[in-house]
Amino acid sequence: MSPKRLEDMYDAVIIGAGAAGLSAALGLLRSPEITDLQEQGVEPKILVVSKLQPLRSHTGSAEGGIAASLGNIESDDWHWHYYDTIKGGDWLVDQDAAKLLAEYAPETVINLERQGVAFSRTEDGHIAQRRFGGHTRDFGGEPVKRAAYAADRIGHQILHTLWQQCVAQGVEFAEEWYVTDLVLSEEGTKAAGIVAFDTHSGKIQAIHARNVLIATGGAGRLFHTTSNSWDLTGDGMALALTAGLQLEDIEFVQFHPTGLAHTGILLSEAARAEGGILRNADGEAFMERYAPEHKDLAARDVVSRSIMAEIDAGRGVADPKDPNGPKDCVWLDMTGIDPERMKQVLPQVVETIEQYANLDPTKDLVPIKPTAHYTMGGLPITTDGEVYRWDGEHRSVVDGLFAAGECSCVSVHGANRLGGNSLLDACLFGTRAGRALADHIAHNPVDSPMSDDSLDDDLIAAVDQAAHARTDELNTLLQGSDDAASSAAEDDVNAYALMSQLGSVMERALAVRCSAETIATAREQLEETITPAAESLVAHDKTAAFNQEVTAIWETRHLIELAEAVLTASDARQESRGSMRRLDFPERDDEHFLAHSMVDRSNAVTFKPVVITDYPPKKREY
Amino acid sequence: MVEANNTTVTLQVHRFTPRPERAERARGGSPFARKSSPFGGGSDNAARRRPRGKQWVQEYTIPARPEDTVLDCLLTIKRTVDPTLAFRYSCGHGMCGSDAVAINGTPTLLCTASIRDWAKQPGAIAQVDDEGFRHIGTDEDADTGEEASSADANSLGVIELAPLPGFPPQRDLIADIDPMLNQIRKLTPYLQADGVLATTAEGKVNAFEYLQHPEQLAKYETLSNCIACGVCEGSCPVFAGGDAFIGPAALIWSSRFINDSRDTKAMERMDAIDTADGVAACQSVRACSRHCPRGIDVGEEMWQIVAKVRER
Numbered sequence: 027m028s029p030k031r032l033e034d035m036y037d038a039v040i041i042g043a044g045a046a047g048l049s050a051a052l053g054l055l056r057s058p059e060i061t062d063l064q065e066q067g068v069e070p071k072i073l074v075v076s077k078l079q080p081l082r083s084h085t086g087s088a089e090g091g092i093a094a095s096l097g098n099i100e101s102d103d104w105h106w107h108y109y110d111t112i113k114g115g116d117w118l119v120d121q122d123a124a125k126l127l128a129e130y131a132p133e134t135v136i137n138l139e140r141q142g143v144a145f146s147r148t149e150d151g152h153i154a155q156r157r158f159g160g161h162t163r164d165f166g167g168e169p170v171k172r173a174a175y176a177a178d179r180i181g182h183q184i185l186h187t188l189w190q191q192c193v194a195q196g197v198e199f200a201e202e203w204y205v206t207d208l209v210l211s212e213e214g215t216k217a218a219g220i221v222a223f224d225t226h227s228g229k230i231q232a233i234h235a236r237n238v239l240i241a242t243g244g245a246g247r248l249f250h251t252t253s254n255s256w257d258l259t260g261d262g263m264a265l266a267l268t269a270g271l272q273l274e275d276i277e278f279v280q281f282h283p284t285g286l287a288h289t290g291i292l293l294s295e296a297a298r299a300e301g302g303i304l305r306n307a308d309g310e311a312f313m314e315r316y317a318p319e320h321k322d323l324a325a326r327d328v329v330s331r332s333i334m335a336e337i338d339a340g341r342g343v344a345d346p347k348d349p350n351g352p353k354d355c356v357w358l359d360m361t362g363i364d365p366e367r368m369k370q371v372l373p374q375v376v377e378t379i380e381q382y383a384n385l386d387p388t389k390d391l392v393p394i395k396p397t398a399h400y401t402m403g404g405l406p407i408t409t410d411g412e413v414y415r416w417d418g419e420h421r422s423v424v425d426g427l428f429a430a431g432e433c434s435c436v437s438v439h440g441a442n443r444l445g446g447n448s449l450l451d452a453c454l455f456g457t458r459a460g461r462a463l464a465d466h467i468a469h470n471p472v473d474s475p476m477s478d479d480s481l482d483d484d485l486i487a488a489v490d491q492a493a494h495a496r497t498d499e500l501n502t503l504l505q506g507s508d509d510a511a512s513s514a515a516e517d518d519v520n521a522y523a524l525m526s527q528l529g530s531v532m533e534r535a536l537a538v539r540c541s542a543e544t545i546a547t548a549r550e551q552l553e554e555t556i557t558p559a560a561e562s563l564v565a566h567d568k569t570a571a572f573n574q575e576v577t578a579i580w581e582t583r584h585l586i587e588l589a590e591a592v593l594t595a596s597d598a599r600q601e602s603r604g605s606m607r608r609l610d611f612p613e614r615d616d617e618h619f620l621a622h623s624m625v626d627r628s629n630a631v632t633f634k635p636v637v638i639t640d641y642p643p644k645k646r647e648y
Numbered sequence: 649m650v651e652a653n654n655t656t657v658t659l660q661v662h663r664f665t666p667r668p669e670r671a672e673r674a675r676g677g678s679p680f681a682r683k684s685s686p687f688g689g690g691s692d693n694a695a696r697r698r699p700r701g702k703q704w705v706q707e708y709t710i711p712a713r714p715e716d717t718v719l720d721c722l723l724t725i726k727r728t729v730d731p732t733l734a735f736r737y738s739c740g741h742g743m744c745g746s747d748a749v750a751i752n753g754t755p756t757l758l759c760t761a762s763i764r765d766w767a768k769q770p771g772a773i774a775q776v777d778d779e780g781f782r783h784i785g786t787d788e789d790a791d792t793g794e795e796a797s798s799a800d801a802n803s804l805g806v807i808e809l810a811p812l813p814g815f816p817p818q819r820d821l822i823a824d825i826d827p828m829l830n831q832i833r834k835l836t837p838y839l840q841a842d843g844v845l846a847t848t849a850e851g852k853v854n855a856f857e858y859l860q861h862p863e864q865l866a867k868y869e870t871l872s873n874c875i876a877c878g879v880c881e882g883s884c885p886v887f888a889g890g891d892a893f894i895g896p897a898a899l900i901w902s903s904r905f906i907n908d909s910r911d912t913k914a915m916e917r918m919d920a921i922d923t924a925d926g927v928a929a930c931q932s933v934r935a936c937s938r939h940c941p942r943g944i945d946v947g948e949e950m951w952q953i954v955a956k957v958r959e960r
Contacts, residue, residue: 152859194838257738381742566731572734572819
């Protein structure tokens, strides 16, 4: 679906149609401000622009649950959730935001249920809840059942329900439009709109908007091995960098310990909860050495680091699918689990292993490897979703620019996200951002006869200028196909191959652990090989409609832009905290680095204090 | 992924490049255009079903292992042979529903189809017989031509790929599935419960979920797992004909809400599908069940909803 024609000016354009983008659209349309406007006969002009058809969004792949202290199974308290979130994030969490997250989690989950999510249920009909790593009672005590779930398909249920509600609200979508530019006013202080590539018509579109919300998700494709879909190329983050904005804490990337070898497909933590054991090349159950108490069920970052330490010590194994390849996996031994029980409680895990590894987990050892899973950092936002700049002392909000979900950083996840908190972040802060947008729109709605459009002309000119430049670039890329077709096939690098190369470079440099040396090597490779190659990319066919290669070229450039920022921020953080393991700085250093990094495309890094209101930093032990 | 083996597979891809659209004709459209079925797109839709452009079949032979998926192979082609080949894909593990195509004539997902299951030796007769069954196992007596066998000693076979049937092709393996999504949209695909949406007083949660017991959930849980990939629609001979049938996917979605104890509009929903192009159009062919990636027995569910509509 695409709009038959674009409006001359939108009240708001939302980029991305996953949990965060759709929650924002709904939060906006259901707000009292918008209802008032509609009663006065003023219709808000809203457009959701997405790279994929909305039902394909990666939210749909989330399996485990959404955290909320509903207390449906056992007593719970949102203060405990609040504390667990801070501790999980290794105290790099802004406590004002985490407090909102925990306090309004029950409301968020209940609203999802009332909109139609098919949650699993308790015998008495309430939403069922299960245990999840790091969620405890009494401030770090016994594990508590806090994750509301829908079998192992909570993300699918939430995504579909939110889309259904958007259908009910008549939300307009521009589907399979790839956003190429975020345009700000000349001084960079106000959102002006976006430029997008309509993949169906093959045309560049200028979209003028008084407000823009970015909800484009994560950037797992920075790494070769990732649980993320092929589309998570960090577009929103790169758009912000290119527009001269900063990213916060972008060096923190969570690696889930058990990706299925080189596919990166996630094998749920439940595999280990049910008795699966990690073994090295010698068959040793090595987790006993690293975490004598919790062993294979220690925290995600701890297990991932232990696996990498084994691999680095030469005790890794090769993916049986690629027996001569690098020994960069270890074994997950599930043979001790009763086969009947395995089928019953781990159906998705068994299916994935059978389907994608062609192995029988009741008999065979399964190769696993940490897989890039979640970016804790992103566009810095206030708790109302407003994007801001940090000048070293103050925040200054970019007027009309909002963000939500994985691409943003309100800093509830700090240095390491807790399971069950990502869907919650996307839905809760997505809704809040939508409400803040509504408030913004109500001050000056496009459709109102009293609308003040004095500022519009400059904004329109800025967007049109960006669209013209992008159209020229598109034509150059397409015309390049004449040369590309005739050039020697040998040295012809295409966007897909280059993206794959970039993933390998970043994985070697940053996956789970890094050092000044690995960072420097990756920067050198980016500078000398990958960036020049990306600049010379052209399409191999000149038909613009559904030309996926053109999109892939821009995705590659976005990934490179982001990769540089991630490397810069990683280099600047000379400590180990949460998901970040510096081999050359193995200890957490609160004196110098209990602070959020803020990086921009000029590679300038500044640090911003953490908001600490209730829980002073402690050592993080499980 | 390439060095460790020396087997290959050949993909025969039905390709299509659209001719550039002239002016804005396909957009806007006349406000006086005939509106036909309330479910289908009408005449505009019929026009779009006729692809205009260049069509051809292209063969790619690439290194592959039996356990690779067809999606793996297509991505290898993009990286190493031909970056212009167009097909939808996203999550790569059967959840997003974007990569439904026809493999050897059968609608299914690229990312769940393995070479082992779908490659057929060249010269072998059509893999899907006219009752829709595939021959499995090796045909010992299918004496393939000598010249082929010596050259292709390492070949795992041939796989034919075409866009999802029943939908207008847009480019290569990409088909326009908007007709399906529009049909789903027409049937109010959202929960209509009795309560007002929960809100909270300042800082205090005062809202509660609708209660639903596990056995009530069981009545529609499987239906709610539909990922709208279109495999069932592409398999349905009635749907493939055009606007005569709203299609199994829209009916599955409707049934999902009819069977949800929280929904209050079951009667209205059943009225809406009790039409000539609704449940009456289902001919119980049950081809829709065969490759549902979420394991929904679509044919059986259709039967159930037809019975429910008749009994009301």
